[in-house]
Amino acid sequence: MTDLVTLAELGGPLAAIGGAAYARHAYPSAYWSTVGMPVSVARLLASYTSTMDACGLTVPPPRWRALAVKAATRREVRPVPPRRGLIRPTSTGLRVRLRLAPGQEPADVAASAERLRHAWGVHAVYVRDVKPGVVELRLVGFDVLRKVRMPRRVADDLLRVPVAVREDATAFVRDYRTVPHELVLGATLSGKSMFLRNLLTRLATQPVVLVGIDCKRGVELAPFAARLSALATDPNQAAELLPALVKEMEDRYDLIKARQGIAPGTPEELITSDIWGLPEDERPAPIVLFIDEVAELFLVATRKEEERRDEMVTQLIRLAQLGRAAGIYLEVCGQRFGAELGKGATMLRAQLTGRVCHRVNDEASAKMALGDIAPEAVYGACAIPAELPGLAVVGDTSGGWSRIRTPYLSLADAAATCRATAHLAPDLPALAPFRPYVPPVPVEDSRPVATPQPVTE
Structure with missing residues (x-):
């Protein structure tokens, strides 16, 4: 005992x-x-x-x-x-x-x-x-980036969505109204696609036009086709889609100019320089353009492809410089984005205010993402281990930076969210020719496999 x-x-x-x-x-x-x-x-x-x-x-x-x-x-x-x-x-x-x-x-x-x-x-x-x-x-009290759980109370709004968790346990909120365009860099299996997946599904629940350019034959963005208003899966289709976006931007500027040309004596609150100052019934829906593997738009093999590349880069730069007032925002993703890609690469990168750098293969890639806005963050990006996918360093133009990590979201759940929110996609006639084909979901047959037979003596 x-x-x-x-x-x-x-x-x-x-x-x-x-x-x-x-x-x-x-x-x-x-x-x-x-x-x-x-x-x-x-x-x-x-x-x-x-x-x-x-x-x-x-x-x-x-x-x-x-x-x-x-x-x-x-x-x-x-x-x-x-x-x-x-x-x-x-x-x-x-x-x-x-x-x-x-x-x-x-x-x-x-x-x-x-x-x-x-x-x-x-x-x-x-x-x-x-x-x-x-x-x-x-x-x-503990490492919140080891097992990510999004905070329960995060205020979101139109074009303002929580995407990841910061190392201080607060939510990293992607605010397009504050930071119109963003560059997301990361090596293979670094979690860049998971970041894009979380961002896209969060925006899918809002009345926002989502447009995708995925030159990897659509393997990254095709699962979300039900929610996308337009999708280009190769450089040829991208060369046709970008002029349509530029034309839509010019039409929106004409709408803004028409509002600015109103009669004298109109109240000041009705005079605007962007779409957010327009009346709600006249305001066009905002557009977010996702570009996966942006380097595929720059790589060329022939003189004809070089001319197409120069035209696409020019249109992307125009969208980055002028798109904010027209409600067009860019989310550019890639593994590397330097001057070696060709003419216009550095100029386009300079227009991308937000920077998110996942694990990269060399220090030069980290400098391309963070070196010109937060030099101290380069060393933090180079120290990201391979066994923590989704971990990234985010910097801003003020020189501040912090570490974030995106929560895991399966591709099946993300695709299901896009199918469930397909009805929220605004109607934009200019992008109708580029709307991706969405195969119908097969309906399970509830009839029995074998036909029942009457019982005989």
Whole structure:
């Protein structure tokens, strides 16, 4: 009996430790909510003042306070840390706001983020400037990019869709109204197609015209044909589709000019320079053009193909330069996009404001994507491991960058979403000749295989 009691006393804690270790690896969110968060909160509360002092984030107290402490208690006056607000737990970490002491700036706290991470036992610490004198610490409890789960509450709108998860546990939102055109680079099996798949299916639920150019015979975009308003599967078809888009852009500019030429005395809100200022009943539907393997549009073998290439590149540059006001946006994907592709490649890349770089085969490819907007992000892109497909580095023209990862979405589920939302595709007569053929879905025959026979004696 004594042995059984001893075994129960030892086996219970060992089972709890083993279960916690398994949950930390297999279910990090559950482990954080039950074990990690209470421990981190206790560390933060117990060591807040000493940690801030060790990080150099404390300042001498005001003179009146120092005199009051000496007069009342005769104790030594200690430096004052930033005033801490309430600790708000989340499903992935903690949030706490700090009111900076006089003479401090957000960069001082950001420089100590790595020290705070080790002191409080969390995966990462990120600093966000809320308002003058106030910063927010976002403590992430575990690696949210290892097993991606999109945040539940993400506000989406027309042409504004969440696509991936950032390393600080927030959603990466693709906003075409803010960043009209984007370049997505990545080697084979890097997750570039998964990014494109998530983006396309998110847009499929909105009244947006989706157009695709897939020169790999349509193997990437053909499964979404039910939702696409136009699809080109080779350079010859792309050479016919691009002039139609340019013509549609010119027609939309004529519509905008007609609105600008209204009579004097018209209210200012009715004067516009893009389609978003038009009345809703006159506004044409926005168009998003997806180009998979853009290098296939540049590669030529004969003089005739070279002339076709120059014409297509010119039309793409026109769409990139002038398409935003007409509601036409570009999503250009490829493995490499450099000057060696030919004339116009660098000029087209300069028009693509957004940059997403997945794992690439060499440093030069990463520089093509991020070197001209966020040089520090190049090293982050080169460090992406092959065993984490979907992991990417996203940069913007402000020089900032962060890591993101796209959640897994099967091709069957994405195709089913496009079939279910096919009725949302706006009618655009200019693209009717390029609408892809969608084979009808076979209907299962509910009749029995064998014809029943009457029972005879």
